[in-house]
Amino acid sequence: MSNQVTIFDTTLRDGTQGEGISLSVEDKLKIAQKLDEFGVHYIEGGWPGSNNKDIEFFQQVKALKLKHAKITAFGSTRRKDIPPEEDVNLNKILESGVSVATIFGKSWDFHVHKAIQTTLEENLAMISDSVAYLKKNGLEVIYDAEHFFDGYKNNPEYALQTIKAAADAGADWVVLCDTNGGSLPEEVTQIVGHVVQVLDTPVGIHAHNDCELAVANSLAAVQAGARQVQGTMNGFGERCGNANLCSIIPNLQLKLKYTCVKPEQLSQLTLMARYVSEIANVHMPLNQPFVGSAAFAHKGGIHVSAILRHSKTYEHIAPELVGNKQRVLVSELAGQSNLVFKAQELGLDLDLQNEETKRIIQDIKELEHQGYQFEGADASLELLLRKASGEKVEVFEVDSFKIAVEKHKDDANVRSEAIVKLLVNQQEIYTVAEGNGPVNALDNALRKALVDFFPDIEQMYLSDYKVRVIDEKDTTAAKVRVLVETSDSQNSWSTVGVSENVIEASWNALVDSLTYALIGKSAVSRKEHVVERAGLLNH
Structure with a gap:
């Protein structure tokens, strides 16, 4: 047969x-x-x-x-x-x-x-x-x-x-x-x-x-x-x-x-599954076998240590056969191997025996204990790892921000206005912007402050925003975790912020999001543009 x-x-x-x-x-x-x-x-x-x-x-x-x-x-x-x-x-x-x-x-x-x-x-x-x-x-x-x-x-x-x-x-x-x-x-x-x-x-x-x-x-x-x-x-x-x-x-x-x-068609299976899910506007389960984003994701430190030696230790097939990819998650369950794996993906050199590496693991575990979740916020994790490797990732410095929310009895709409003060290459930038809500106003003001220095910001947009109460028993004083997804014409990245104040949590996630995007651009061209812009501001 x-x-x-x-x-x-x-x-x-x-x-x-x-x-x-x-x-x-x-x-x-x-x-x-x-x-x-x-x-x-x-x-x-x-x-x-x-x-x-x-x-x-x-x-x-x-x-x-x-x-x-x-x-x-x-x-x-x-x-x-x-x-x-x-x-x-x-x-x-x-x-x-x-x-x-x-x-x-x-x-x-x-x-x-x-x-x-x-x-x-x-x-x-x-x-x-x-x-x-x-x-x-x-x-x-x-x-x-x-x-x-x-x-x-x-x-x-x-x-x-x-x-x-x-x-x-x-x-x-x-x-x-x-x-x-x-x-x-x-x-x-x-x-x-x-x-x-x-x-x-x-x-x-x-x-x-x-x-x-x-x-x-x-x-x-x-x-x-x-x-x-x-x-x-x-x-x-x-x-x-x-x-x-x-x-x-x-x-x-x-x-x-x-x-x-054909084998080359099978390698398109994950894209096929996600395409159909997207067209149907139906969320695809993370743990769906073969094609789910968690199908080849590893979280436990012992597991990651093993797959660093050979992927077959905890993967029943090579993910690429079905168009998927191996992922390593970093959380409070992570060991040194998880961070080393992520660092290798980024081209960073983290020494397993290095005290700084061990400190980062403890910092991440403490942040997760406070409510941070890096599994869904790879961009925030990458910023931490780059700092640990000695990279300077501060593209701009936040001096202050202020939010005003106003509702008049004769107006059906609530007005939100954000005031942001930043330092870019020692130049003070002060902007005001409105938005549909306080977070949208902050996002608009932050972009407005940076766009003249970094024109690529115009191609970026907030594609998803999620808020979760971490400990509901604390009611209105509970910490909240904000996950922000930002996209441009080619990629998407996620960042996280945690605070008892939803505005502060959102702001931290937004700052991480734009910082992550901007450090991915050419440092030389960025520096040249900042210097040029600074000269214009001085005239």
Whole structure:
């Protein structure tokens, strides 16, 4: 049997049934293009008989120059007691212009009686007639046997009759669906193994994740003989989601030695996953296997000490195989190895035996005890390390700042104004700026004070701002931690500030953010510009 596994992506159809997920036509077209580049074999675009959005998608997707994937339209078998030629849904599939149809039918006798309320014989005819009609019109047909595993466990003889009806009518694939997501891997192995023995048509698997076994069940099905896997990017889908292709594909290809996509395509998996998550406006879990930002992150000092010697000590694969990267986190759990690793990333030389290095570790642990969190604030950590290595990182000196917040009874808006006084190359800079709130006003004033010296600041913007109360029992006197994310046209970086005063915490994070950005520029060009600017100010 071939070791090639066909990947069928249903993010655009089944994935959009997940709570909180909605994709526009433009969103779906963008994702379809990326899926094609990634190397999936089938992209299920939607159900043309159900809504106008999917009809529009099938019209527009024809303009995409897809190199690899086939677009497939989804639908059901014909309705009971209606010939296929008169069935609206089947004809909508034909009208969509696709070359591949994916239709589902009932495999569970309980559903036949209760859901569609017809006879077992009529259900078999519905399956056979629908497949034959689509084949007669020149389409490749993938038959999804809905609730097959539940049907097989309840009435194996009838469940097998349903898929034989599809196969005998010419279906190109028969896909066994664990629609309720309640099957166990050993059940999937046994049932798929039996189906593969009695059916000549190639078999696929479509698993749901209600028992958090969709990935395991998909792998079990392939090992039992299935050669098509249906799933979604990031496991999007109804209820608990569909089988997550971001876990299935690397497990099949790297662990079980099946072929799904090309190695260079697999190395784009992390980008693919994050792209889909971004388009769908859904936060991707940090600890998502293979593609999450924490998938290859190390925090414990003993772990980091080991991976410095060899990454295999605490990594099951090389992160680069799936387009991810190794990360080392620095926290109160960190040892010297964590700091040495981070320093090496920055090209800094920190000696394990150096007393200064040991002092930094203690300082970081003390700061974390006070509420700082450097795991999500790499830029603030880098500033600490650069100071420890003897670098001068103070690009400007803060003399003072002042905030005024004003609300008039006749004005619906609250006005915030910030006054900032800085020293840049011994020149005193005094600025005033307004903002939507006190933090925004401070950010505007700080940038206004520095922009003439550092024009690149105009390309930077505050992309995220988070506040967390560290110890809620202290109520209004509690310390707060502020995380600030700043971006420019190419990069993003995060900084942290902690204080009992949210304004001070925000200010510290903002100062770190701009300091970090500015020390990354050429020291020579910066110095020349500062001198030039100082000369202008003196005239």
